Amino acid sequence: MARKRPSPTRxxxxxxxxxxxxxxxxxxxxxxPRVTLDGMPTEILLDIFGYLRSVKPYGGEDFxxxxxxxxxxxxxxxxxxxxxxxxxxxxxxSIRRDHLxxxxxxxxxxxxxxxxxxxxxxxxxxxxxxxxxxxxxxRSQERYHDLHFPAPLSRDDVFKDWEKYCILVQQQEDTLDxxxxxxxxxxxxxxxxxxxxxxxxxxxEFRIRPLNKPPYRRCPPxxxxxxxxxxxxxxxxxxxxxxxxxxxxxxxxxxxxQLDFFExxxxxxxxxxxxxxLGLLDNLTDIALTIEVVDDGAWDPTENIQHCRKTMDHGVxxxxxxxxxKLATIKIAFFGSTIWPGxxxxxxxxxxxxxxxxxxxxxxxxxxSHVETERQEITRxxxxxxxxxxxxxxxxxxxxxxxxxxxxxxxxxxxGDGAHLKTAHxxxxxxxxxxxxxxxxxxxxxxxxxxxxxxxxxxxETIAMQTYIISAEEQECPLKKxxxxxxxxxxxxxxxxxxxxxxxxxxxxxxxxxxxxxxxEDEARGEGGDGEDHYGESEDGSADxxxxxxxxxxxxxxxxxxxxxxVYNEYxxx
Numbered sequence: 001m002a003r004k005r006p007s008p009t010r011x012x013x014x015x016x017x018x019x020x021x022x023x024x025x026x027x028x029x030x031x032x033p034r035v036t037l038d039g040m041p042t043e044i045l046l047d048i049f050g051y052l053r054s055v056k057p058y059g060g061e062d063f064x065x066x067x068x069x070x071x072x073x074x075x076x077x078x079x080x081x082x083x084x085x086x087x088x089x090x091x092x093x094s095i096r097r098d099h100l101x102x103x104x105x106x107x108x109x110x111x112x113x114x115x116x117x118x119x120x121x122x123x124x125x126x127x128x129x130x131x132x133x134x135x136x137x138x139r140s141q142e143r144y145h146d147l148h149f150p151a152p153l154s155r156d157d158v159f160k161d162w163e164k165y166c167i168l169v170q171q172q173e174d175t176l177d178x179x180x181x182x183x184x185x186x187x188x189x190x191x192x193x194x195x196x197x198x199x200x201x202x203x204x205e206f207r208i209r210p211l212n213k214p215p216y217r218r219c220p221p222x223x224x225x226x227x228x229x230x231x232x233x234x235x236x237x238x239x240x241x242x243x244x245x246x247x248x249x250x251x252x253x254x255x256x257x258q259l260d261f262f263e264x265x266x267x268x269x270x271x272x273x274x275x276x277x278l279g280l281l282d283n284l285t286d287i288a289l290t291i292e293v294v295d296d297g298a299w300d301p302t303e304n305i306q307h308c309r310k311t312m313d314h315g316v317x318x319x320x321x322x323x324x325x326k327l328a329t330i331k332i333a334f335f336g337s338t339i340w341p342g343x344x345x346x347x348x349x350x351x352x353x354x355x356x357x358x359x360x361x362x363x364x365x366x367x368x369s370h371v372e373t374e375r376q377e378i379t380r381x382x383x384x385x386x387x388x389x390x391x392x393x394x395x396x397x398x399x400x401x402x403x404x405x406x407x408x409x410x411x412x413x414x415x416g417d418g419a420h421l422k423t424a425h426x427x428x429x430x431x432x433x434x435x436x437x438x439x440x441x442x443x444x445x446x447x448x449x450x451x452x453x454x455x456x457x458x459x460x461e462t463i464a465m466q467t468y469i470i471s472a473e474e475q476e477c478p479l480k481k482x483x484x485x486x487x488x489x490x491x492x493x494x495x496x497x498x499x500x501x502x503x504x505x506x507x508x509x510x511x512x513x514x515x516x517x518x519x520x521e522d523e524a525r526g527e528g529g530d531g532e533d534h535y536g537e538s539e540d541g542s543a544d545x546x547x548x549x550x551x552x553x554x555x556x557x558x559x560x561x562x563x564x565x566x567v568y569n570e571y572x573x574x
Contacts, residue, residue, distance in 0.1 A: 038075045045079045089113060090197075094120040094215035095234070097171045100184040107188035114192045119238050120215050121202035121231045121256055123176075125223045128169045134162045137220035161218050168216070181234075185241035195247050200235045202226050202256035205290060231256035231292065236274070243277040251286040256335075258292055259308055262316040284324040285362070287331070289317070293347045294336035301338045305347050308334065312352040322355040328362045330354075333369035333395070341396040341429035342446060346372035350381075359384050365391035375402035375432075379410045386414055389421055396428030404432040404445050405479050411469045424469040427451050427462050448485045 037045075049069070070080045091106055091114050093099040106114065129137075135158050142152050153161070175181055189195065199206055216224050235254045242249065260266055268275050293308045294301045321327065332354075334347040350356070350373035363385045378397075382389065399407065415421040432445040450459035464478040 038073055042079055045076070049080060090116040090118060092118040092120065095123055095172060095175055095181050095230075096168065096215060097175060097180075099215070100175070100181060103188050104184055107191040111188075111191040112193060115194050116197035116199065116251075117189075117192070117195065117238070118199040118201055119234050121200060121226050121234050122215050122224050123227055123230045124165075124169050124172055124216065124219065125225065126169075126173065126227060128166060129223060131159065131162050134158070134165060134220070137222055141220055165219055165223070168219075176228075179237070182237040182240060185238055186244055189238075189241045189247060190245040192247075195242075196249060197251040198238060198242065198249055198253070199251075200231065200238065200254040200257075202231055205255040206253050206288070226256045226292075229258040229260065232258040232261040236261065236272075239274055239277055240272065243274060243280065246280065248280050248283045250283055252284060253286070253288040255290040256292050257289060259311045262291075262311050262314065264314050264316060267316050278319060278323045281320070281324040283326060285326050286329040287321070287324065287327060288329070288367075289331070290333045290335055291347075292336070293334050294338055299338055301336050301344060304336065305339070305344055308347040309345075309349070309352070312348040315352065317353045318355050321353075322358055325360065326362060327360045329365045330363065331365075331367040332371070333367070334371065335369075339370070341370065341398070342431070342448070346370050346396075346398045349373065350377060354381070356381050361388060363388050365389075365393075367391075367393035367395075368397060369395040369428075370397075372398045372400055374400055375404075375407040375410065379407065379414070382411070383414050387420060389415075391423040392421060393423075393425045394427075394430075397426075397430055399430075399432035399445075401433050401435075403435040404430055404447070405477055406435060407432070408465070408468060408477055408479060415470055416472055421470050424466045425462055426465045427459070445479075445481075446484055447479055 040048075070077045091103065093103050135155075138153060138158050138161075231254070235257055267273055291308075294304045317332070321330065336347065339347070348371050350368070350371050353371065356377065366382075366385075366389065382392070411424070415424070427449045428451060429446065429448050434443045434445055436443065449461045449465070461478065468475050468478055
């Protein structure tokens, strides 16, 4: 009988190692879970999408990056839709033809999302500049490292930009002559059912969101401005469209408004007037207007100030404010680059611009700049709004026959408890009379209070005035006879501001004579003493322009294209 062989003894099986027991697994468990784009919170994705908007070379925004990102996934598409809605809530445009075309496109596709329209005042200088003038300005900007031109441009690039500039000037002329902006606004605004805010902004006065996106990004700053009363006509066009659509606004802000806007013949014109618009102000809560007194650069603004006073006496601005019963914020400022508050009278009186007998129950903030009033008049007006007023700003306010020292005491008596008024800023050049009845003639009071550099950094004088007005503690009045200044005296802070403005002009304009280069102003500009044009004159006296520049008179060329090609060829090979 065969003996059965015993089966070999199996060793005990070792425990199987799992992935969890491996050292690499221990490391992997401690790693932070990888977050994909789809897994990010919506708030972070919206911030990321905000960086995908790019700026076109001649202004405007490019949303092609967001459109491409929408194709990633369904979640990204949904978040992009939210970002798209947020982007269109405030639409910024100018008189450029492509901007007006975009406005119509947005009105048809995104009209229900738009709540605010911002109309930029800036227009190009109406006289088209030659290529030589254009390149001269471009090179001066490059020389002083202006932000618009971070790197030198080739002549080909400059010529292409000049051609675009010529097209823009031609289109602008056609738009202005045929009132195309009003026609577009008249068609677009009825398609914005949720429109509440209108802003007409010049030089970004109201700090609009796209601060670094001017309407003419690559054009020299010298060619851009508020020409031909652009501020007044832009405001008039958009308000006419609002009036035709019956839109009831909540906010109206406008800067660089010329005086003709407030002329009764213009405002109440039977065909183009805004008389019916006054009936649509029952929901208006915020109004801010900057009125341009001197728009012709006159060194002596006396006639302009007198004209402004007569215009304001007609009461058009007063009627606008009187027809807005729900106002919570009022800001009225008069501006003139050559107006010196200590030497010239105020451009308007308070009773000409404000209905002083009117009471706005919800008025929280009032700001007045360069106006004339009396102590009793402004005190009575502010006292009527004691229960609601939280902010008061007075800049370069002049009192005709009453005292600023006594005005501060009256304000302290009414607002010294600090119950409602939280901010009281008084700055600029303030002027009044002493109201000293013991003498035959009252002495003039005048103080020059430092302008706040920024809203967050107030001067010591501004802080002292505010503390005196709204503090309940016993304090001494900061305005005294021994710290008054003379009308023509220039304080240290104003001299510093003048130096800063000169430095800014040096950086922006880029002309050689601002740096003191050259023997005289004409030489620095490249002009001879005889008044003739000597741009590009060579050292040996030969007219470099006659050798390398074609004739700039267009009648010598068969067509515009031939002229441009000649200019291009000369600059390309020389």
